[in-house]
Amino acid sequence: xxxIRKATEEKLGQRIAKWRIHDLxxxxxxxxxxxxxxxxxxxxxxxxxxxxxxxxxxxxxRSELLPERRAALVAWASWVVQAGGGEAVVVxxxxxxxxx
Numbered sequence: 052x053x054x055i056r057k058a059t060e061e062k063l064g065q066r067i068a069k070w071r072i073h074d075l076x077x078x079x080x081x082x083x084x085x086x087x088x089x090x091x092x093x094x095x096x097x098x099x100x101x102x103x104x105x106x107x108x109x110x111x112x113r114s115e116l117l118p119e120r121r122a123a124l125v126a127w128a129s130w131v132v133q134a135g136g137g138e139a140v141v142v143x144x145x146x147x148x149x150x151x
Contacts, residue, residue, distance in 0.1 A: 079127060086130060089123040096120055 052072065060066055076098055083089040083097070092102055097120050102112075132139045 082130060083123055083127055087123065087126050089126070090119075092116070093119050093123050097123060 056067065080094050080098060083094050084091065093116060095102055096116055102108075
């Protein structure tokens with residue numbers, strides 16, 4: 052967290068408010084629902100939650116809704132870029148490798 056904060060502040064040239072990784076989950080879920088009108092089921096899957104509903108439905112319905120999740124995250128990324136004035140600031144995370 053400290054390395055991310057420092058890298059972000061250096062890139063932006065200013066201090067940022069204290070935050071936790073978990074705060075990103077709140078922000079993403081809120082903006083997906085309120086601003087982008089993404090369904091609650093898709094938001095839950097993005098957050099890694101089990102869908103609500105009868106147990107029998109959860110046992111048999113194992114759909115991952117990957118295209119819907121991707122569309123929601125692409126829309127959220129566009130929203131973030133627009134909220135930032137149309138310019139994305141990317142802070143690389145060293146020591147992490149993407150999963151294949």
